[in-house]
Structures are given as C-alpha cells and as structure tokens.
Amino acid sequence: MYKKTGKQTIIFENPIYINAFSSVVGKKEGQGPLNNFFDIVNDDTTFGEKSWEKAEMAMQKQAFELALGKASMNTDTLDYIYAGDLLNQCIASSFAHRYTKIPYFGLYGACSTMIESLILASMAIDGGFARNTASIVSSHFCSAERQYRLPLEYGGQRPPSSQWTVTGSGCVILSLDSKKKITITAALTGYIEDLNITDANNMGAAMAPAAYNSLSQFFKDTSTLPSDYDLILTGDLGYYGSKILKKLFLENGIKLGDNYNDCGLMIFDRKKQDVHSGGSGCGCSASVLCSYVLKEMENGRYKNVLLAGTGALLSPISSLQGESIPGICHIVRLEVI
Amino acid sequence: MYKKTGKQTIIFENPIYINAFSSVVGKKEGQGPLNNFFDIVNDDTTFGEKSWEKAEMAMQKQAFELALGKASMNTDTLDYIYAGDLLNQCIASSFAHRYTKIPYFGLYGACSTMIESLILASMAIDGGFARNTASIVSSHFCSAERQYRLPLEYGGQRPPSSQWTVTGSGCVILSLDSKKKITITAALTGYIEDLNITDANNMGAAMAPAAYNSLSQFFKDTSTLPSDYDLILTGDLGYYGSKILKKLFLENGIKLGDNYNDCGLMIFDRKKQDVHSGGSGCGCSASVLCSYVLKEMENGRYKNVLLAGTGALLSPISSLQGESIPGICHIVRLEVI
Numbered sequence: 228m229y230k231k232t233g234k235q236t237i238i239f240e241n242p243i244y245i246n247a248f249s250s251v252v253g254k255k256e257g258q259g260p261l262n263n264f265f266d267i268v269n270d271d272t273t274f275g276e277k278s279w280e281k282a283e284m285a286m287q288k289q290a291f292e293l294a295l296g297k298a299s300m301n302t303d304t305l306d307y308i309y310a311g312d313l314l315n316q317c318i319a320s321s322f323a324h325r326y327t328k329i330p331y332f333g334l335y336g337a338c339s340t341m342i343e344s345l346i347l348a349s350m351a352i353d354g355g356f357a358r359n360t361a362s363i364v365s366s367h368f369c370s371a372e373r374q375y376r377l378p379l380e381y382g383g384q385r386p387p388s389s390q391w392t393v394t395g396s397g398c399v400i401l402s403l404d405s406k407k408k409i410t411i412t413a414a415l416t417g418y419i420e421d422l423n424i425t426d427a428n429n430m431g432a433a434m435a436p437a438a439y440n441s442l443s444q445f446f447k448d449t450s451t452l453p454s455d456y457d458l459i460l461t462g463d464l465g466y467y468g469s470k471i472l473k474k475l476f477l478e479n480g481i482k483l484g485d486n487y488n489d490c491g492l493m494i495f496d497r498k499k500q501d502v503h504s505g506g507s508g509c510g511c512s513a514s515v516l517c518s519y520v521l522k523e524m525e526n527g528r529y530k531n532v533l534l535a536g537t538g539a540l541l542s543p544i545s546s547l548q549g550e551s552i553p554g555i556c557h558i559v560r561l562e563v564i
Numbered sequence: 565m566y567k568k569t570g571k572q573t574i575i576f577e578n579p580i581y582i583n584a585f586s587s588v589v590g591k592k593e594g595q596g597p598l599n600n601f602f603d604i605v606n607d608d609t610t611f612g613e614k615s616w617e618k619a620e621m622a623m624q625k626q627a628f629e630l631a632l633g634k635a636s637m638n639t640d641t642l643d644y645i646y647a648g649d650l651l652n653q654c655i656a657s658s659f660a661h662r663y664t665k666i667p668y669f670g671l672y673g674a675c676s677t678m679i680e681s682l683i684l685a686s687m688a689i690d691g692g693f694a695r696n697t698a699s700i701v702s703s704h705f706c707s708a709e710r711q712y713r714l715p716l717e718y719g720g721q722r723p724p725s726s727q728w729t730v731t732g733s734g735c736v737i738l739s740l741d742s743k744k745k746i747t748i749t750a751a752l753t754g755y756i757e758d759l760n761i762t763d764a765n766n767m768g769a770a771m772a773p774a775a776y777n778s779l780s781q782f783f784k785d786t787s788t789l790p791s792d793y794d795l796i797l798t799g800d801l802g803y804y805g806s807k808i809l810k811k812l813f814l815e816n817g818i819k820l821g822d823n824y825n826d827c828g829l830m831i832f833d834r835k836k837q838d839v840h841s842g843g844s845g846c847g848c849s850a851s852v853l854c855s856y857v858l859k860e861m862e863n864g865r866y867k868n869v870l871l872a873g874t875g876a877l878l879s880p881i882s883s884l885q886g887e888s889i890p891g892i893c894h895i896v897r898l899e900v901i
Contacts, residue, residue, distance in 0.1 A: 228692045229692055229695070230691075230692045230693055231643070231693065235667060237693055240692075277885075278885050280881055280882070280885065281885065306568075307753060311672065313653075314879065314881070315652040315653070315879045315880070315881060316650075316652070316672065316674065316877065316878065316879035316882075317672045317877075318877070318878070318879045318881065318882045318887075321756060321877035321890050321892075322877075322882065322887065322890065324756055325756045325757075325758040325877075325890040326756075326758065327755065327756070328755045329755055330572060330752075330753035330754060330755050331753070331754070331755055331756050331892060332671070332673075332680060332684065332753065333671065333672040333673045333674075333680070333877070333892075334669070334670065334671060334672065335648065335653065335654045335670040335671065335672040336669070336670045337653065337670075343669060343670070347669065347684060350687060350688060350691055350693055351687060351691075353691060353693075354567075354687055354688075354690060354691020354692065354693070355565045355566055355567045355577075355691065356567055356568065356574055356687055356691070358566070415667075416644060416667035416668070416669065417667060417668070418664065418665045418666055418667050418668055419658060419661055419662045419663075419664070419668050420662075421662040421663065540653065540654075540655070540658035540659075540662075540670070541653065541655070542651065542652045542653035542655045543652070544617055544651070544652065544655065545617065545653075545655045545659065548614075548615050548617065548618065550655075550659065553658050553659065553662040555658075555668060555670075
C-alpha cells in the first residue's frame with residue numbers, strides 16, 4: 228500500500244496520537260505573550276550549567292523528562308528518539324540523551340528539525356516499526372549567537388531583518404494507541420529551495436520560497452484551501468519572511484487569511500521585546516507547538532492545524548564563502564479526532 | 565503489524581532492494597587496497613573547487629548523480645533523499661542537493677550517518693511511504709581536519725590512535741521493486757553509549773562499546789551468531805577500536821572470527837599509507853560499502869553481511885569543555901536473495 232497523495236503528501240493509515248508534550252523555555256520567552264502556556268520558564272538561562280552549550284543540553288533533558296513523565300512512561304517504553312538542534316555536530320541532543328539507552332536518530336534540518344522529527348516518528352509508527360517515539364529539539368539564544376554570529380559580550384548591532392533565536396525546547400511523545408484527542412494525520416517533506424538569497428541577517432526571506440512551495444503543494448495534494456484550516460503556522464519566517472510568503476500566495480491568487488500566523492511572531496512581542504523580525508531557531512516552532520498550539524487544541528479552540536517548519540540550511544562557513552542560503556519547509560497536519 | 569524482533573531489531577516485511585550504488589573518493593583512497601572497486605577516484609582533492617567545503621559538496625553531488633544514472637532514474641523518480649555529513653550544519657549535503665527538488669531529510673549521526681540513512685530509507689519503503697530513495701553521505705579529509713583539529717598548513721603531529729578522515733562519498737538507491745540481487749532485510753538502531761572516554765584522538769575506543777552493544781543485541785534479537793555471517797563490518801573503529809571490540813566480545817564468550825573486519829582498516833594500507841589507526845568519517849563506511857562490499861556481493865563472494873556503522877557524537881566545543889565522547893552504532897543486514 229502506497230500512502231502518498233498527490234506529489235508529495237503522505238496520509239497516514241493510522242492516526243498518530245500525540246500522547247504527551249512539554250515545553251521548557253528561557254526568561255525572555257517567559258516574558259512574551261505565550262508565558263502562561265509554557266510548562267517551565269527558567270529565569271536562569273544558564274540552567275545552572277557552566278557553559279551555554281551545557282545549558283542547552285540541560286534544557287533539552289528537562290523537556291524530555293517532563294514529557295516522559297506526562298505520558299507516564301519510562302525510557303523502556305520508547306522505541307526511538309528523533310532529536311536535533313543547531314549546535315555544531317548537534318551536541319545538545321546527543322549529550323541530552325546519552326544515558327537514556329533509547330535507540331536514537333540524530334537529525335539536522337536547521338529550524339525545521341521539529342517537524343522533520345515528527346514526520347519520521349509518525350512514519351515509524353504508521354509503518355509498524357514503533358509504538359512510542361519521542362521527537363525533541365532545542366535552541367538557545369546564547370549558544371546560537373556565539374556560534375553563528377558574535378560572542379554576546381561583543382554587543383554587536385543587529386539589522387531590523389535579523390531574528391532572535393528562541394531559548395526553548397519542545398518534546399512530543401507520539402503513540403500508536405494512546406487514544407488521546409490530538410493526532411498527526413498527514414505530512415509533507417519539503418525539498419531544498421535556493422533562490423540565491425545571500426543575506427544571513429534576513430533568513431525569513433531565504434526560507435519563504437520553501438514555505439510557499441511546501442504549503443501550496445500540500446493544498447494541491449490534499450485538494451484543500453487555506454480556509455479549510457483553523458490555523459496555519461510557519462515556523463520562523465518572522466515579520467519580513469511572513470510578508471513575503473503572503474505576497475507569494477497572493478501573486479498566485481490565494482489569500483492567506485487571519486488563520487495564518489508565524490511561531491516567530493507569536494512567541495515574542497515585537498514592539499516591547501526588541502527582537503527585530505521575530506523569533507527563530509529549532510526551539511521556536513517546537514516550543515510554540517508544545518505550548519500554545521497543542522494546549523489550545525486540547526481546549527477545543529483549534530481542531531485542524533497545519534504546522535510548516537521552516538529551516539535555513541546555511542552555516543557561518545558557507546556564508547563566509549559567499550554561498551546563498553538554501554531553505555526548506557516540512558509540514559504536519561494536526562487534527563482533533 | 566509490529567515489525568520488531570527481540571528488543572531492538574527490525575525485520576522488514578518486504579526485501580528492500582539495493583537498486584544502484586556509487587562511490588567517489590580522493591587520491592589517497594585511490595592509492596589504497598580498494599582502488600579497483602571505487603567508481604571514481606579523483607586525484608584532485610579540490611574537485612576543481614575553491615574551498616574544501618565546496619570540494620566536499622561537489623564530491624557528494626558527483627556520487628549522487630552517478631548512482632541516479634546507474635539506476636536509470638531521474639530526480640522525479642526519487643521520493644526522498646536521506647543525507648548527511650560531518651561539516652557544521654551539514655552543509656556538504658544541503659548544498660549538494662539544493663537544486664534537485666527531491667524531498668530531503670537531513671541527518672546527523674557522525675560517522676554512522678550512512679547506516680542511519682539506510683535504516684530510515686528502508687523504513688520509508690517498507691512502511692509504504694516511498695518507492696525509491698537515495699541514501700548519501702560524505703566526508704573530506706581537508707574540510708574535517710580544519711574543522712575538528714588543526715588547519716592542514718599547521719602540520720600538527722598526530723598520535724598513533726588518531727584516525728584519518730576518508731575523502732569519500734557513497735550513495736545507495738533503494739527501491740521497493742527493482743528485483744536486483746542485494747537487499748536490506750533487517751536493521752538495528754543503536755542507542756547512545758557514553759563510558760566517559762575523553763580522548764578525541766582515540767575515537768575508536770569511544771565507539772567500541774556502542775558497537776559491542778548493538779552487535780550483541782542484534783545477535784540476541786535474531787538468534788544468530790557471528791559465524792552465521794560471511795562478513796561483519798564495523799564502520800570506523802580502526803586498529804585500536806577493533807581490538808577493543810574483539811576483546812569485549814571475548815570477555816562475553818564470543819569470538820569474532822576472520823569474517824570480522826573494519827571499513828577503516830580496509831580502505832587504507834596502514835603500513836604504507838601513514839594513517840595511524842585507520843580511516844574514519846562518514847565517507848569511510850559509505851565508500852567501502854558502495855565499492856568493495858556491494859560489488860563483492862554482486863560477484864557472489866558474500867551473501868550475508870552485517871554493516872555496523874559507528875559514530876562519535878562529539879564536537880570540538882564539547883571536547884574543549886571537558887566532555888566525554890558519546891558513541892553510537894547502527895546496523896543493517898545485507899542479503900543476496
């Protein structure tokens with residue numbers, strides 16, 4: 228049985244249940260509009276550790292243990308972990324899970340990694356390879372700044388199109404038969420799109436074409452329109468990238484309405500929090516999904532949600548070598564059943 | 565239907581056919597014992613590019629296009645690419661595939677990435693999500709040296725336990741119904757094992773316990789013994805790591821016989837090529853698989869092979885911060901049917 232619909236979309240045979248989820252964020256995220264939805268807001272962004280990298284490992288570990296607890300599971304019950312982050316060689320993830328003894332798939336999809344991990348985990352469950360999985364990612368403002376840009380101590384100026392890496396981690400436990408309310412019913416894996424944008428301070432613009440490709444293909448494959456969903460979310464296009472996405476849809480005769488939003492615009496208050504174009508990072512879409520989105524689905528506010536995780540597949544080295552910024556966008560459809 | 569056998573092993577419902585494969589390596593690899601098995605040996609390790617990173621991108625692109633050609637496919641026929649490499653943010657892979665328009669899963673499993681990608685691709689095919697997939701990884705001695713250790717120009721001394729990153733890329737096209745001779749029939753996804761080894765110049769030692777865990781679990785899950793296989797290969801334990809692995813098995817009453825070898829020991833002639841403990845890197849197991857192993861399976865020399873890809877999930881930053889080296893090992897079973 229071939230589970231593809233149209234060109235790129237998968238419709239899962241079984242509903243993949245979201246058994247439990249958790250979100251852990253830093254102080255600045257806790258001061259934003261979604262404050263009440265996060266499980267843990269840690270005012271100490273060091274998480275009690277001696278380096279920013281170790282802080283991120285600790286944060287991811289905390290999110291993982293919290294989700295496992297909420298699902299009333301121990302590590303033996305999990306077939307696989309699908310994890311990733313933005314650090315070189317993805318060390319936040321590998322160190323966070325080094326003592327769990329759970330079979331581990333390391334992923335790198337830049338800021339789209341949470342959705343990549345949900346797609347692969349859903350495939351494993353639907354394909355008969357797993358009963359329970361964990362999808363987890365993280366990003367940390369301080370570890371990301373010094374790796375991608377400048378040490379914090381340097382106090383560099385940021386252009387208006389730059390985005391603020393979210394300090395946050397989100398974890399989702401998927402199960403074959405938890406019979407909870409929220410399920411993943413469909414998914415689309417994006418291809419890489421590179422339209423030769425080279426400004427690493429405007430990643431929203433670099434990712435918007437990939438988001439347009441994936442979303443428009445999903446609508447086509449499933450014969451749906453944006454108005455068929457309660458909520459359509461991109462991961463971290465930010466203010467400028469979201470504007471480009473809406474323009475791309477308009478140019479093709481489709482209006483993204485008030486049901487469209489971007490996790491990077493939801494997690495911070497741009498007027499009060501000095502984050503320029505909005506939030507970004509693996510932890511952005513993950514922590515918004517694992518707080519506001521899933522809790523409001525549980526509360527009955529949303530029933531049918533598209534989450535389109537966006538990623539910019541560059542590195543500081545590729546930018547220094549004059550390369551453009553390849554973008555990608557993966558989608559999952561979340562439904563209350 | 566739940567496709568797990570024992571604790572960690574998957575037995576695929578359908579044989580997953582290896583439709584085509586390709587290997588592209590550098591000059592030093594071409595001077596080694598496997599010279600005649602590689603598809604392309606490029607004596608210019610820059611691959612005509614201006615940086616080592618761009619060279620690696622070009623090499624991976626070459627391997628991909630070669631495999632696609634051998635399978636008589638165009639990019640439209642592939643459902644997914646599963647790709648990864650060792651560079652920060654995995655840029656060799658994302659840039660190599662940025663114009664293919666094939667749905668893309670970015671992976672990071674350090675030197676185990678080829679096996680990780682084969683497992684995920686096999687799951688997608690067996691689960692009904694794909695008909696044809698590409699698994700591809702790369703590593704390049706020069707891009708790895710300057711990222712992980714020292715710029716080549718520095719001419720640093722290397723301790724005897726250090727390994728030599730293979731300049732190489734391997735690509736495998738898997739298909740649901742190509743009806744070729746070689747298939748993937750089983751797989752085991754490893755968990756992370758960290759026994760507190762901290763010497764980044766002895767990664768074989770850090771990875772050997774993970775290799776022991778995964779291989780012994782695979783034997784247990786499938787009720788087989790090492791003697792049941794024509795060939796058991798680890799990815800890149802090298803001379804010292806392989807010795808530790810054999811010792812760990814002996815301590816547990818099992819002798820790894822002459823059918824055991826390590827890709828890192830096969831790709832170079834340690835006595836003549838000054839590579840210390842042997843080859844390593846994503847490209848090591850990938851290029852040995854996609855040359856000697858699969859060609860000798862086609863030739864009838866081997867019928868039943870276990871390939872255990874080993875990875876050290878460290879980064880230069882984690883080592884500088886005094887962290888130990890988490891290891892991982894994933895396994896696929898290859899059978900001629």
